[in-house]
Amino acid sequence: MQPKDNFSKQAHLYAKFRPRYPQALYDFILAQLKGRQKAWDCATGNGQVASHLAQYFDQVVATDISQKQLENATLAPNIEYLISPAEHTPFEQNTFDLVTVGQAIHWFEFTQFYQEVQRVCKPNALLAVWGYGTLLIDNKELNDKFQHFYQEQIGDYWDGERRYIDEEYQTIPFTFEEIKTPSFSMNYHWDFDQLEGYLNTWSSVQKYINQHQTNPVTQFIEACNDISTKNAQFEVFFPVFLKIGRVAK
Numbered sequence: 001m002q003p004k005d006n007f008s009k010q011a012h013l014y015a016k017f018r019p020r021y022p023q024a025l026y027d028f029i030l031a032q033l034k035g036r037q038k039a040w041d042c043a044t045g046n047g048q049v050a051s052h053l054a055q056y057f058d059q060v061v062a063t064d065i066s067q068k069q070l071e072n073a074t075l076a077p078n079i080e081y082l083i084s085p086a087e088h089t090p091f092e093q094n095t096f097d098l099v100t101v102g103q104a105i106h107w108f109e110f111t112q113f114y115q116e117v118q119r120v121c122k123p124n125a126l127l128a129v130w131g132y133g134t135l136l137i138d139n140k141e142l143n144d145k146f147q148h149f150y151q152e153q154i155g156d157y158w159d160g161e162r163r164y165i166d167e168e169y170q171t172i173p174f175t176f177e178e179i180k181t182p183s184f185s186m187n188y189h190w191d192f193d194q195l196e197g198y199l200n201t202w203s204s205v206q207k208y209i210n211q212h213q214t215n216p217v218t219q220f221i222e223a224c225n226d227i228s229t230k231n232a233q234f235e236v237f238f239p240v241f242l243k244i245g246r247v248a249k
Contacts, residue, residue: 017197019132019186019238020048021102029128029244030056032179035097040120042086042113043104047073053100054079061096063089087112091120101129106164110173117176123249127176130242131165132186135198138235142227149220157204157211168241176245184240189233196221 030036037058041050044062051074054060063084064070070081084090086101086108099117101108117127134150137143164172188194199205199217208216 017194017201018046018048019188019198021052021130021132022184022186022240025130025184025240025242026052026056028181028184028242029098029100029126032126032244032246033097034124035122038096039098039100040089040091040096041100041102043101043107044073044081045069045102045104047075047079047081049100049102050074050079050081051076053098057098061091087116089116089120093119094122095120097122097125099125099127101127103131103165105129105169105172106131106161114173114175118247121247123247125247126244127247128242128244129169130240131169132238132240133165133168136237136239138237139227142224142234145220145224145227149216153216153220154202154204154208157207159203162204168239169243172243174243174245176247179244179246181242181244184242186238186240188236190236191231191233192221192224195236 036056039053039057039060041047041053041060041062044050044064045066046069047062050060050062054076058078060076060079061082062073062079063082063086065083065085067083070083073081082090086104099121105113121127135146137146190198196217199220200215205215205217
């Protein structure tokens with residue numbers, strides 16, 4: 001099966017507007033590790049996770065199926081970027097201390113990916129996969145309007161895999177010795193320009209544009225003008241959920 005590439009078209013927006021994962025998430029993962037020689041960041045996108053891991057590992061290899069995404073990735077001397085699907089990589093056996101997947105494993109073929117993780121990981125290495133749910137806005141009227149946009153206006157344009165995010169990865173298969181994790185969150189003060197930029201990274205929005213030749217985000221932002229001024233700031237909250245498992249050999 002050909003892997004889905006839903007993010008090449010908007011790769012420049014992805015690099016600019018996607019939220020950054022909290023330091024507490026990385027701290028928890030790092031605390032579980034047996035070694036920090038080499039990490040693989042799978043489906044790296046704009047290299048957000050890879051560039052952060054590079055501060056702690058001797059070497060990071062980051063893969064993605066999208067050349068456009070990698071062209072927008074953050075560079076560092078100890079990061080190597082490669083075009084590769086998650087399920088079939090050029091790596092040798094017993095290579096990695098850590099494999100990470102941020103907001104992407106729901107797109108994978110689970111069984112094949114887990115077999116690849118088992119193959120390329122060292123004994124007692126870790127697989128850490130995480131995602132973040134639909135944002136919440138502290139302004140009730142604005143949040144209600146946003147939730148309607150997400151569920152009703154754009155809801156039918158999400159691929160079926162989106163349900164794994166809504167279910168906070170509780171329903172994905174996971175074949176490794178799981179470690180109990182705390183919950184995390186990302187909190188920001190945004191204005192409408194930042195909200196608009198983030199929404200334009202959604203694969204569902206791009207699918208809507210392709211079908212209707214009009215951008216629903218523009219319409220949504222304009223509809224919000226009667227709630228708040230364009231330059232106003234509001235707090236947004238993303239719940240972050242993590243699954244982490246140890247790779248037994």
